[in-house]
Amino acid sequence: PYTGPSADAIINTRKEFLSPSNSMFCLYKNPLNIVDGRMQYLFDESGRRYLDAFAGIAVVNCGHCHPSVVEPVINQIKKLQHPTVMYLNHAIAEFSEALASKLPGDLKVVFFTNSGTEANELALMMAKLYTGCQDIVSVRNGYHGNAAGTMGATAHSTWKFNNVVQTGTHHALNPDPYRGVFGSDGEKYARDVQDLIQYGTSGHIAGFICEVIQGVGGIVELAPGYLSAAYDIVKKAGGLFIADEVQSGFARTGDFWGFEAHNVVPDIVTMAKGIGNGFPLGAVVTTPEIAGVLTRRCYFNTFGGNAVAATAGLAVLNVIEKDKLQVNASMVGSYLKGRLSQLKEKHEIIGDVRGRGLMLGVELVSDRNLKTPATAETLHIMDQMKELGVLVGKGGYFGNVFRITPPLCFTKDDADYLVEAMDYSMSRM
Ligand code: PMP
Structure with missing residues (x-):
């Protein structure tokens, strides 16, 4: 008791x-x-x-306290919790390989963080560095985190404080089939992305960030046809597509990733929440070419992917498969x-x-x-x-x-x- x-x-x-x-x-x-x-x-x-x-x-x-997650985590924490990535350790290497194997195409490079906010901040930064542009398009009613860039990208006044700097962030019409102005016509909403780029930017953008099903916003699915149409528009403007899979990832939607239902392969995928079954962990997965921008300076995250977090993450992938x-x-x-x-x-x-x-x-x-x-x-x-x-x-x-x-x-x-x-x-x- x-x-x-x-x-x-x-x-x-x-x-x-x-x-x-x-x-x-x-x-x-x-x-x-x-x-x-x-x-x-x-x-x-x-x-x-x-x-x-x-x-x-x-x-x-x-599931709460799933024994096949708990046990390896306990064993790892008893053995070694935090070697830092400056030394070699098998846990982070094994988990990054296993995680990358879950993604299509050239999405093969992983960077670990401790939260979804951190993952999205990093993704936004990489998109800006890679393209040399500053402008980001995000979708109204979306939630991406609570640090400077992600609070700007979040398009929901409930979650914004009035100090937030939104310069360079453009919020597109929400392709919400239930409440949206164009009903279920995804292509019409995508034209708003085109308009924002055409009239609100130089014509070139850093990227487009979007949840494939909005979570905080009230489980809103994107109108059919929206994502692939928006993707083409963003590509033409030189931008990267960042899929925020923080809520929709790790088998939740019945696909492993939410974006799989939309016939697009993102340039950057961000994840957190389900990745660790409750253990604080986040990740960004992208291509070797895009990830290369981080070698221009030093970019480091003390706890990201520490041995216990990586062990939890690997155990989660195994359980998703086994169960x-x-x-x-x-x-x-x-x-x-x-x-x-x-x-x-x-x-x-x-x-x-x-x-x-x-x-x-x-x-x-x-x-x-x-x-x-x-x-x-x-x-x-x-x-x-x-x-x-x-x-x-x-x-x-x-x-x-x-x-x-x-x-x-x-x-x-x-x-x-x-x-x-x-x-x-x-x-x-
Ligand atoms: N993206 C989405 C889609 C989220 O739902 C959340 C959290 N609600 C975040 C990012 C931010 O994640 P965290 O709270 O781990 O920083």
Whole structure:
């Protein structure tokens, strides 16, 4: 049994000693005190079990405390934690080779970081150095991180402070099939990328950064045809395409990478979250030619890819393979999406069901025609689902989208339970 401090005691300590920004992120009216995790389940201080359909924001892809991740990490941390890349060690070499083998074409060179923000900052810098240009195009409603460049590229006022310098950053129309001005016509939205380049830059850009499915923005899929059309436009302007796979990577969408569904091969792929199953780790993968720009000066990251992080990363790749998580994400994901779509027939409040694999969104509206965001209802239903033992995330500009991104070991039974909990909570509204 749990013998640590109570939820109330933790709340008080957090209030006194943690940044006040942290308190804004407690998801529930009565915040959960999570003390244990096992695969797709989390346990609170009383031992109550919750079905986790958020996975710490699309992080814990293999499942909480997966023994095949935990064991190698423990063995490595006992043996050697941090040799620094200035010495040779097998862990970082093995993991970089295994990771590169997961990417197509000439994407063969890896640089390790500790977070998605760092990965995207590095990608943006490499694009600027490689092209000799400064201008970056990103997509509205996208999230890329919270440092100078990535906060600029992020196109969501919720996540921007008013000190952010956006010089050289251009935010393209969001190709959002549900709320976007051109509906599902991807090519029309891509013309906005063309316009931004044509009228807002010298005609040459450093790059285009984009999430293949927007996560923070509320699980928004790119309108069909958008990415390949935008890709051609960006290439003509000399820019690099940076795919931000921080949430969509590592088998979550049913493909290994989100971009695979779009017939494009990025110049740079950034990743974090699912890469380490909870261990802090991020990476940038690019071509030898582009990576070469980093040899012009010294570029170094103290902890990036340290022996324990690399061991965790390698273990994650092995588990995805061994547990067939990609197939499972695809199979259980389409089953769950189907069931959620049926739920939409029953409940007026569901305006849209979307996403791929186990990266699904359910957008709630109080009026289907006006698409009025049902923000308060979303919070309420989320709280009710928690009471029924199911944890989902929330996102979107209006906070009215359920984000369903469970560990990829989620089963059909879990999917049924989630849908029943949602159905029951909506019926009782
Ligand atoms: N890119 C995307 C798509 C993300 O969702 C996030 C985190 N929400 C980031 C980048 C930044 O990652 P981190 O929080 O690890 O810096």
